[in-house]
Ligand SMILES: Nc1ncnc2c1ncn2[C@@H]1O[C@H](COP(=O)(O)OP(=O)(O)OP(=O)(O)O)[C@@H](O)[C@H]1O
C-alpha cells in the first residue's frame with residue numbers, strides 16, 4: 001500500500017535549510033495498522049504530507065495505493081487523494097456547515113449521485129456514533145465528537161488508506177481511547193491505517209508495528 005525508498009525532504013526557510021526527513025525507506029502492506037512515532041519535530045507530519053502529495057520530497061521514490069506519487073501528473077492528484085482519507089489533530093471542520101453537510105461535501109466534490117448521498121452520509125455518521133448529531137454545527141460538538149465527524153468525513157469516500165495525524169492530541173484520555181477503538185474497528189473492516197503520534201505511551205498501548213522517527217531518520221521499525 002505504501003513504499004518509500006530513500007526519501008528525503010528539505011525545507012528552505014530563507015537562507016536556512018531544514019532537514020525534515022533523511023533517507024527514509026519502509027513498506028506498509030495493505031491491511032496493516034502501523035504507528036508512526038517520534039518526538040515533536042521528528043518529521044511525522046511531513047511524511048504523511050508526502051504520501052498524499054501535499055508536499056514533494058527532495059529525493060526518493062514514493063508509491064501509495066498503486067500510484068507513483070512523485071511522478072504523478074497534476075491532473076491525477078485527485079485520484080490519489082480519493083484513495084486516501086486524512087484526519088488531523090484539530091478536526092478542521094467547516095464551521096458554518098452542519099456535521100451532515102461537512103461529510104456530504106466530500107461526496108458532492110467527488111460527484112456522487114444525489115440519491116445515494118443521504119444514505120451514505122448517514123451510514124458513516126452511524127458508524128462513528130454521530131447519527132443524532134447530524135444537524136449540529138461543529139461549535140456545538142465536544143472535541144471528541146468533532147474528531148468523530150472528521151473521521152466520518154475521511155471515511156465517507158471509503159479510502160483504501162487512512163492517515164491519522166495525532167487524531168487524539170486534543171482529547172482527554174477516555175475520549176482518546178474511544179477514537180482509538182473506532183480506528184481499530186475501521187481497520188478490522190479492511191482499511192489500511194497509518195497513525196502518527198508523538199506520544200510513546202499511545203504507540204505502546206496500541207501494540208502495533210511502530211516506525212520511529214528521530215530528527216527525520218527512521219530509527220527503528222518494530223512489530
Ligand atoms: N512548511 C515547512 N517549512 C519549513 N520547515 C518545516 C515545514 N514543515 C515542517 N518543517 C520542519 O520540519 C521538521 C519536521 O516537522 P514535522 O511537522 O514533520 O514534525 P512532526 O514530527 O509532525 O512534529 P509534531 O509532533 O510537533 O507534529 C521540523 O523541524 C519543522 O520545523
Ligand SMILES: [Mg+2]
Pocket residue numbers: 044045046165
Ligand atoms: Mg506533526
